[in-house]
Amino acid sequence: MLIILPPSETKSDGGRGAPLDLAALSFPTLTPIRQRLAAALVDLAADPEASATALGLGRTQLDEVARNATLYTSPTRPAIERYTGVLYDALDVGGLTRASRTKARDRLAVGSALFGVVRAGDPIPAYRLSAASRLPGLGTLASQWKPDLSAALDDLDTDVVIDLRSGGYRALGPVAGSIEVTVLTENADGSRSVVSHFNKHHKGVMARTLVSTRRSVRDISSLASVVADGGQRTEIASDRELVILTD
Template identity: 55%
Template sequence: MIVLLPPSETKRPGGDGPALSLDTMSSPALNATRDELVSDLVGLAADRPAARKALGISASQDAEIDRNAVLRTAPTLPAIHRYTGVLYDALDVESLRGAAVSRAQERLTVVSALFGLIRADDRIPAYRLSAGSKLPGRPTLAARWKPALEAVLAGVAQQELVVDLRSGSYAALGKVPGAVTVDVAAEHADGRRTTVSHFNKAHKGRLARALAGTRSDPGDAAAVAAVARRAGMRVERRGNHLTIVVPA
């Protein structure tokens, strides 16, 4: 089983690993697009107004541009430790122990706007690029990623069950045939349900933690739902789609 996570805008600074080396990353078929995007961001960093516009940030966030300027020389961290925020706080991979650590390393992946599909232990620098960013004079990130990324994801799906926890903009970078998809719904006292937006990240983080740590190896959506229920989550299944139901 492979769990696809979205990245986060917030990232831990610094790192204790060597500079970025695309040749040592997983999914080498993505390296051409990775290298192009890294070069684009490094070059764009020289024009702060253009970089702010492309990245959707303000002058108070120029430190993000500074990060992009040194992408090729900055220290790295394993991807699963680089990302922070609501989903990653709920995942809390640092607290995993024993065999759960190795299972998390094997199962957890991230689909990044800069690096495409990356494994938990792929070492990356801090950066700023979102799936919706629009680099000047370039096609959309979805157009740039789709051909190579969908081929890689299809290959993964042929070997493993894929549980796709990505948000819509990151799912648009590359679809996965036959993946188990997940949404979160808030149930009101009168039975009405509404979509959970921001806090769906926390519930998906909890599910990712349960899937990373379980001794079982789910082979279908029903088995994924069973893992979630054992972790105390209320889950409904319709085919390959799961809905986590939470109180409003």
């Protein structure tokens, strides 16, 4: 089982790891693309105004440009500790047992506009780049990642891929046969609506359940059962879509 988490725009500072070594990251077939994007991002950081435009930053966010400027020299930390925010608060890797933290490193990956996808333990620096960004001279990020990212993910030796990425990040590298998750609110009258902000929380809770369980997940039925045992209400929409229902 592999669970692909969405990244977050917010990231923790610092770290104790050595500076970024792209060749040491998981999915080494993606190294040439990572090198191209990283070089473009560092070059762009030399012009703060151009960076702000390309990355969609406001005047109060120019410190993000400084992060990109030091991409190759700043310290790293495991990806699962680098990303922050609602989903990662709910996952709470630091609060897991030692056994579950080991499972988290084995079972979790994170989608990334800059790195394509990284394993939970891959050491990465803080940076700013989103799926919708356009780096000068390179066009859309989807045009850079296709078809290599999908090929790398399709080549995984795992029974089930659970793709929790948002649509923009899935578009960078769709995974054939993966299971996607939709979070819906069920209202008192029986109507349903898509959960926006808090869908990240519910996906984080789901990911925590999946790295804590001793049960095997082989298909969507066993996935629904494990997630339900974790306290979430589930519904199988199709053989490739699991719905989490909230009140």
